[in-house]
Amino acid sequence: SRRHDVVVIGGGAAGIAVTASLLRRRGDLDIAIVEPAEMHSYQPGWTLVGGGVFSAAITRRPMADVIPDKATWYAAHAERVDPGAREVVLGDGRRLGYTRLVVAPGLVIDWGAIEGLEATLGQHGVTSNYRFDLAPYTWSLVQSLEKGRALFTQPPMPIKCAGAPQKAMYLSCDHWRRQGRLGDIEVSFCNAGEVLFGVADYVPALEHYIDRYGIETAFGHRLVEVDGPSRRARFAVKDAEGEREVERGFDMLHVVPPQKAPAFIAASQLGNEGGWLDLDPETLQHARHPAVFGLGDASGTANAKTAAAVRKQAPVVAENLLASLDDKPLLAAYLGYGSCPLTVERGRIVLAEFGYGGQLQPTFPRWVNDGTRATRRAWWLKAKQLPWLYWNGMLKGHEWLARPARRHADRDDTQTARG
Template sequence: MASDGNIRGPVTASEQSNFDIVIVGGGSAGIATAASIFKRNQNVTLAIIEPSDVHYYQPGWTMVGGGVFSLDFTRREERRLIPSRAKWIKTAAKTFDPESQLVLTADGQKISYDVLIVCPGIKLDWDAIEGLPEALGTNGVTSNYRYDLAPYTNSLVRDLGKGRALFTQPPMPIKCAGAPQKAMYLSCSRWEKAGILQKIDVQFHNAGEVLFGVQDYVPALMEYVERYDAHLNFQSTLVAVDGDAKTATFEQKDGDRIKRIQEAFDMIHVVPPQSAPDFIRSSPLAAENGFVDVDQTTLRHRTYPNIFSLGDACSAPNAKTMAAARKQAPVVAVNALAALESKPPVADYDGYGSCPLTVESGKIILAEFGYDGKLLPSFPTWLINGTRPSRLAWLLKDTILPPVYWHGMLKGREWMVKPHHIGAN
């Protein structure tokens, strides 16, 4: 039970195991959705199933790796963020029985619900790259996708005076598809300012076929690729790392065949392959791709009308970013409350996602787009032209978005993301 104001402590199944709404996942999506629900109805019984004691502001890890944010700036205690009216069940979900409206947990609990919201995030599959788990954190092998390694990225970039720096991007889907190249741009910007960029061979190995999935932003990004003299390798997938030998093995498409090449490195920034969490992929809720099978506009499950999903775990084809979860949370909140009254969804989601591409220290290309690559800018172009680098966009990333996250999104304050009602203009 709560022990200090809004600080939430976990409960056990013996205290309560039947809820109006159960949310699986206490990350960005889960807490924001719970807060938006309570903003509209404080009388619902709601549980959040989440095993972690710590909550991370993951968009900040790129900035930690870039020497901008401190590591502590990106973490807070989970118990201080769970809404005070919610029940925190501190364990992991194991599987689902949607016919009986039950969530089965890792410690043997059976939690029943009238409406279920599934948002446990995405699986980072470090083991999918041979030798990577053993190499991480040593011999120049790092990743901003892990809290404890982002400071190592910072130190590697700071201390590298010459040599070869590799940056990798795995096949889609991944969360924050711009983050792999953000690490490269921020590193190059620092080497440029230090006057040593010309001494460093910078390579970007991307499993995909294009630099960025929305073409409107590519011209400006290419200007920075050329400015930093970074060599682009498309359809090049990292498959192995030998930390002791400081070599990375890539599989590259060469016409109809796949060839293997080895690249030596002095530092390598690795982004791991990603997939739906195992317990989602093996559950009755999964689509063919393993993610929770939802309608992309209402975020309601295609088979079970009292189940919703958002964030990185859902099958909607939007960019998997914190900004997407921020936009999805109010939509799911109002649709879940409608489902609680056996009503159809009342709000829709346009696929909005945002990727602030940190192309140099002090400037950002603010990519904002929805389904099918449609540009969805939040600001007039005279203020921020998202297709061009902007100092104001850097201010947004550096100064404005963190408090918006901690004190807005996670508190149910839906600044600029009010749910769009179906049928409204």
């Protein structure tokens, strides 16, 4: 087997950002990235593709272009990890030894969990912004729908970018409103959960748009089956009257399926009860295997699963991983920051930014941007600034506005990686 100082599983937002960050701190580190995909996606852009603002093409680049030059790329998937032997086993049978491992494979979208969905995606009015090839279909459906019923679904948590199911809905409604068609289109938000958004401070601004667009909110509605040709969707409903199933017809259906951790995490003894990476929430070091760190959507930490979270996590992992290599205490702390720019209309965004426990963590002072209100400045940030910052800042290891918080050295004895 080949050995590397650091092996990184995944070349998504998290894997690339942390690799770039490590190399910026220590240029001679021998880092390998294990990633099977040929293309790297800027997924936060897909909401704007579905809203007719971005072209799909600008949300993807060849993986070879985003992998830092100094890193070694293995174009294979990680089959499992042997934390005892400190080895990663690749799908093609190769084994990579590591001194430190970073696990960043993202999450798995469980399209198959909804009966009939895979067979009908991309036709019969059934779409999802959660796939690169389908986001353009969302926009074409929005443009062509003149009247009828539009359903937008949200699965049980956790999902990546928890606001994205309703972002798709608001942008669609905004288009129909501007075209004078909204009165002829019945819009429903079928949400498996019980609230519009998990952090209460942002709910009033969102409710304002629910009212403005005349959206029916159907809480406790979990999509279980889609019949594309007959345009019917079946939901398991849980409310005060108990559990039952209901059917709803649709002309357009925007689906967000349930999401789960990659299976190899649990199979490699790296998971928590839910199968997500079992990390210390502050240091992002594995709870049981000190040579292992993790970040991104695969993490079991209680933050919002977003690229914005990754932006703050990457420097924490880089700094703590290097400290552990040097046998020093882990001093960088991640406080759970995540962000969800809620596109409530074309031109305005509610910029939700919060950490562990729903504590608000705005980047800007209130006079620059009030995150609890829909603002033009936040739209400008999302549509004009963030894509550039993603490709040229985060993926290159620049850490503007992402300096880690400090932990206290006296609390770190047990956190230091040994060996």
